[in-house]
Amino acid sequence: MKKILIVGVGSIGRRHIENFSNFFSEIDIAEINKERISKACNDFNINQSFEDYTIALESNNYDAVAITAPPFMHLPVAKVAVSKNCHVFIEKPLGMSVTGWNEISDICKENNLINYVSFHHRHIPYVKRLKEILDSGKYGKVLNANMRWGSYLPDWHPWEDYRSFYMAKKEQGGGALLDESHGIDLIRYLIGEPKRVAAFVGNVSDLEITSDDVAFLTMELENGSYVQINFDLLSRYPRVSLEIVLSDGSIYMDRVDHVLRIYDAKLKEWREESWSKEEFMSAYQVQAKHFFDCISNNAKSLTDIADGIKTQRVIDMSFKSSETNSFQQIRV
Numbered sequence: 001m002k003k004i005l006i007v008g009v010g011s012i013g014r015r016h017i018e019n020f021s022n023f024f025s026e027i028d029i030a031e032i033n034k035e036r037i038s039k040a041c042n043d044f045n046i047n048q049s050f051e052d053y054t055i056a057l058e059s060n061n062y063d064a065v066a067i068t069a070p071p072f073m074h075l076p077v078a079k080v081a082v083s084k085n086c087h088v089f090i091e092k093p094l095g096m097s098v099t100g101w102n103e104i105s106d107i108c109k110e111n112n113l114i115n116y117v118s119f120h121h122r123h124i125p126y127v128k129r130l131k132e133i134l135d136s137g138k139y140g141k142v143l144n145a146n147m148r149w150g151s152y153l154p155d156w157h158p159w160e161d162y163r164s165f166y167m168a169k170k171e172q173g174g175g176a177l178l179d180e181s182h183g184i185d186l187i188r189y190l191i192g193e194p195k196r197v198a199a200f201v202g203n204v205s206d207l208e209i210t211s212d213d214v215a216f217l218t219m220e221l222e223n224g225s226y227v228q229i230n231f232d233l234l235s236r237y238p239r240v241s242l243e244i245v246l247s248d249g250s251i252y253m254d255r256v257d258h259v260l261r262i263y264d265a266k267l268k269e270w271r272e273e274s275w276s277k278e279e280f281m282s283a284y285q286v287q288a289k290h291f292f293d294c295i296s297n298n299a300k301s302l303t304d305i306a307d308g309i310k311t312q313r314v315i316d317m318s319f320k321s322s323e324t325n326s327f328q329q330i331r332v
């Protein structure tokens, strides 16, 4: 019998209700929007609902709390959840900045609380395959990589005006750089830790948002390779891709078409491996099981807060680089 509280039942919160219901025996929700509470209670098997997450946490004992509200709420909710001895599942990005997260990570360590940050791309089957290929060394060492991650914000949530979605609001943690930080996590996971970054983060479109609609990051990694990333919220057609140039080949991952294209320089040949959309979507279910296994079966959290802090630091330093026109060191 395990009980979870899900804080925020917007787009991703609803998806997590579905996935966690395969593992947790009771699901409670906390959400400030009454209509979203009603809809979730209609659509799913919800035990209890609250408009205030602090009341939920005061009046119940939960095994875990899933923080699926906008980024500006991640730290305040995490503080209360760990003070109540709950394991925490935190949506990406970790938060607004690294500030305050070391303390939460320490409390988790002291009290043996599982903490997981939802960089779920690591659970996509072809990301795992790509990691396996890179780790095998078959195509030599990584020399450089280019990542492209863009889509059109007004197309994201057809049920609401994009201007009222938190993504449009800088103070709530919207914007291309914070949101598309899956890409930074993937570079760290697949290729290596960034050493320094130079970035442009800004607004170039006519979108009515206070958050950034574009970010260009140029990074040197600790292993000596160079990486460029271009995130945006203004591409009329979605593109999510990563091209990795190695000493003995190239690998291109397309996360819209779900393929890996691999060039073998010794054979002078391309080959392709492909996956279905269902296999791509399975990552959410695999992730829910992973979190449950961490809580119940001693599995080790793949992306804990300490790891999430490393991605967040790249985000923080990219904002700083853009504001100060300078390279920023990632390691402190």
Ligand SMILES: NC(=O)c1ccc[n+]([C@@H]2O[C@H](COP(=O)([O-])OP(=O)(O)OC[C@H]3O[C@@H](n4cnc5c(N)ncnc54)[C@H](O)[C@@H]3O)[C@@H](O)[C@H]2O)c1
Pocket: 007, 008, 009, 010, 011, 012, 013, 030, 031, 032, 033, 036, 053, 068, 069, 070, 071, 073, 091, 092, 093, 118, 119, 120, 165, 166, 179
């Ligand atoms: N891992 C992924 O694939 C993925 C996908 C989408 C979103 N996300 C992340 O999930 C988070 C939410 O994104 P979303 O797209 O679901 O946003 P959303 O706006 O659709 O949903 C967020 C919900 O949180 C609610 N909320 C705000 N303040 C609250 C509070 N104090 N207490 C309770 N509820 C509160 C809002 O009313 C809203 O319903 C963000 O951090 C985002 O980056 C992750």
